[in-house]
Amino acid sequence: MSAQNSAGIQTLLDAERDASKIVQKAREYRTKRVREARDEAKKEIEAYRAKKEEEYKKFEAEHTQGNKAAEEEANKEADAQIAKIREAGKKNQDKVINDLLEAVFNPRPEPIAA
Template sequence: MKSQGIQTLLEAEKEASKIVEKARAYRTQRLKDAQSEAEKDIAALKQKNDAAIAEFQKKFEGSQSKEQGTLDKKTQQQLEDIKRAFDAKTDELVAKLLDRVASVDPQPHRNLSKPSKA
């Protein structure tokens, strides 16, 4: 009778061990599945964000090059205006410089005091 009770306990222990092992395997598999699902979600989100960024860049890249072209034209026009002004005033500037250099009017410095007679 005792051996039959011991045998029953051993069988129950084996059965419990199998159940615990199945539960562990199930939990491990669920963790792997959850991780795999999370990786898929992350990849999908990343792909969606990359597509949105690419669309945004494409949308504003064209306007940026258009603005760059407009700025280049304005800059070129301003450079041409400066060059024309320089060419128009060069002769006048040279004449003024030569006039100032050629006409020297020596005067004592305003801080120079006359020597006192003592």
């Protein structure tokens, strides 16, 4: 009976060793699959990020074109106004200088109204 018990124990030990190997392989497979899933998720996230970045750049390009056109129009209007002011300044420059010189050299003091 002792030999039979030894054989039974040996069979159980062999089965336990085989089970341990199966569990180890399952753990390795699960670890490998988790890594693959993580890598796949990173790739999907990066692709999604690139897609959204492209959409943003497209949106920005479409909407800044309108801003650029408005900015150019405003610059043209400002340049036209500056040109008008310069023209008026050149036109009345002599009169303004003479009026300033007259005011400096011939002061006419006036009392301040209370």
